[in-house]
Amino acid sequence: MNKATYTVTFWGVRGSLPVPGSQTLHFGGNTPCIQIQIGSRLLIIDAGSGLYNLGQKLVANGSPLRGDILISHTHWDHIQGFPFFAPAFIPANRFILYGQSKLNRTFHDLMKRQMMPPHFPVPLHEMGAQIDFQEIDPGDVLDLGDEITIKTARTNHPDECLAFRIEHGGRSACYVTDTEHFHQVDPELTRLVAGADLVIYDSNYTDDEYAGRIGTPKIGWGHSTWQEGLKLVQAAGAKRLILFHHAIHRSDDELKQIEAMAQDILPNCTAAWEGMEITL
Template identity: 45%
Template sequence: MTQSSDFFIHFWGVRGSIAVPGKETVRYGGNTSCIEMRVGGKRLIFDGGTGLRVLGKSMLKQMPVEAHMFFSHSHWDHIQGFPFFVPAFIPGNCFHIYGAIAPNGATMQKRLSDQMHDPNFPVPMQIMKSDLKFTDLMVGDVIDLDGIRIETGPLNHPNSAIGYRVTYNGKTVVYATDTEHYPDRIDEDLVYLARDADILIYDACYTDEEYHDPKAPKIGWGHSTWQEALKVVDAARVKKAVMFHHDPNHDDDMLDQIEADVRSVFPNSLLAREGMILPVD
């Protein structure tokens, strides 16, 4: 594990739905979705769950900072860290913020702003003194950042979500959280997004048993399982799989068992842990 690579991933929040701090989540972490990719000297941030607050604290030693922030969607566990992202309040910093327009027409700028309006929050987004530059995306858009190619693709999630494929110097990482597999076929859009990827970060919130539990099924909730993740891995010829967006009810011991089960089928896989750094090399 090293930060000397010119392409690495830092996991700041790996949990789904709601933050779950406590003694039962110490090893994997309790913060919600936020990962950082350092790519060719640039800083890319994906989603702004409560893990974004921790990332922001680490940035305070590096002022001024510039980063590109990509949101998969605006459910609370992916944006609730943004009001507590301290670098956004500091003049001289610059954040390029990307997100797809919601089905109701709301931009990412509006959705981030709305969560900070009265009576939801005491401080409006306009108080943020950094330079916030918003870009609206359409699914299928491609962004080029000085040789870093970022492709977008649709995910199967209530109210819609977007996945990202980051390629630099022939290496590719795909971030596909908050997506549900289809019951009768593989998601070809996702397979295409993940094609030949070096690392696939995938929403494996549930096990198959939980997903199909006759007493409390999770069908239609917008999330997937590690078993379905490995079908995508196989179809897309992915080299390494990282299971992400852990269910808040999964404690460390259960996640240890899930990781063992996943690795027994596909050894080059692991579960995301808060604080984990993966080089892409």
């Protein structure tokens, strides 16, 4: 499977809460979900509300399906789409979900609890597809077969969160969202994204918002800024930066302004929008 097509598609790019409306029509209001297609292999990163639309497309393409789903962490905005993921209700399909245990609860249990009464009427075990769970920890390296390797690292976020590097055929995309920067560039994340073709980064705030020069200070809230994303990519020698996990209050016009400012510093930088597709 060497040098298979490697495509990254964005289905949800917003953080915290879905925000549909006239101010988010261009970039989109769904919470995090990314599809990585490497040849015939389907990988999904995070199961936010964007997973619903991806699921509809996959069902339309037919079954059976096999997919690997990487969950960075189980905060609601990263798992809220899973109960509405139509392919998971089709018995011919099989999915393996990867994530961390937390608070003495298995990853399987954490995913199951959001689908239990009184929160949701359909329990996970009734979804229909074969769904398996694999626990992973920061620093783990996963061999998914077909020369696909997943490397992991810890991010700086409440309740812990995983960053991922997906490698195949000499190409790599990194998913580094829900992380709060330090005073200096995080050496662990720098190693993870070193030389990567694509870095998807938590750009929830601006530096002024984070520091409290605009609004309430966001220090300790577990998120970063687009300016810090630039620093990470430049320090690591990565090739392209994707601004991601847009704040719920951020309008399309504001995001276009941020994108333009970022491109003045790093031309190969893009603010993620729903439907954006990148081939490595």
